[in-house]
Amino acid sequence: MVTRSFPGRYDSLAQIGEFIRGITDKAGLNNFAAYTVEMAVDEACSNIIEHAYGAEDQGPITCTCKVNTKGLTIILEDRGRPFDPELVSEPDVTGELEDRPSHGLGLFFIRQWMDEVEFEFESGNGNRLTLYKKRTTASTKSTRQK
């Protein structure tokens, strides 16, 4: 288990990405699985800064990673406002160009690309987002090949 805290700023995103790539490497995820984790975490952290904190420099993002034989768990914690993801509807990803929303893809990517996604809010403790990515056969194989 590794925990690291980052300032809630957009220029932390590149460092968070690097940190996550280190973890996905160690977990032996294949290139594409690693990319989906990096992207899901990036989307979640952007949302924390933009929506939970409402601006940059309002608080930290804490990132805890656990690797086991079955997969990789990443927990993101912030002290911003609570959020009920159930209220967010799926974006239109099939309509004509003019009907396409330019917002609302972040959560969609997180849900599509992670195997489990859980949002929790405890007053006093803030928000906790748990992302879980299973090892696929392919990724296990690519680990063995190393």
Next chain:
Amino acid sequence: MVTRSFPGRYDSLAQIGEFIRGITDKAGLNNFAAYTVEMAVDEACSNIIEHAYGAEDQGPITCTCKVNTKGLTIILEDRGRPFDPELVSEPDVTGELEDRPSHGLGLFFIRQWMDEVEFEFESGNGNRLTLYKKRTTASTKSTRQK
């Protein structure tokens, strides 16, 4: 001294070029000097086929090469009609596009790029064109570097 004979056909030109590159390599000419010799010989052989023989497959082109410390001599012989190069005037290489001739550059390249050019005709023996290319300091240097 090396002598080789080629059929007076346009598809001999590539082989003649290869033969000449072999000679310029052996003579240690630098890349550009070698190119000018290859081009002069190509122009001369094209003229032999087109003008001296008047068509393909009318006779051979004989190519004799001599290398010495001062430079490279190439003698091209054919059995086609005689030719007085004094009658050919220099092409216009400075005018407007519309005034530029599309013919008449071959002889010009031969004369500009070789150090000595001599046309001879002996009835019964046909034409003999002697091309001489001096070694330049640069080419001698590049030989020494080898």
Next chain:
Amino acid sequence: MEITHTQYKHCDLVKVKGRIDSYTAPQLAETFNKITDDGRFKIALEMSELDFMSSAGLRALINTQKVCKRYNRGELVLVAIPGNIHAALDLAGFIPLFKIFDDVLSAVGNF
């Protein structure tokens, strides 16, 4: 992120390298805006050296495509999309919205 912009006779080529996330995407959007504000709506985005693109980057793409395609005056085309980014564009349903080219020459030549 590193952006290079070259203006050709009939189109603009934007090459983006590195990472597009919420921090850097505004620069890409600004590059596109400068081009379209100039009345130029034929844009090729070269992505071969792009490592990462979040939904902030997708936002810049879709917004620019809307501006470019309006009144049929042009379009944004995508060039040399890396595999992972292609998968993201695909999941977002962007593939039918953009012409895709393998190399810049065909992209620029298409305008």
Next chain:
Amino acid sequence: MEITHTQYKHCDLVKVKGRIDSYTAPQLAETFNKITDDGRFKIALEMSELDFMSSAGLRALINTQKVCKRYNRGELVLVAIPGNIHAALDLAGFIPLFKIFDDVLSAVGNF
């Protein structure tokens, strides 16, 4: 000699490799003629892999340039000219008659 011809929206790209002499130049001339007979007069000739060009090749260039430039309808531009061939074009006084580009992208983008 090997010739590749690609038609783009605003121009045609001809790439020639190997050796242009009296034997092969007619093929190059024919490629150019097919393009101009099609009513297309903006042509880029990519020469980076050309080893040799005799005056027969120069002839094809100048004839095509005359056809292309007539009525201001286009031009033949030269791309990535190898050093020795550049020297020959220079000696023949061709340099002022052709726009020259370092790479195909700028050549195609210029049309």
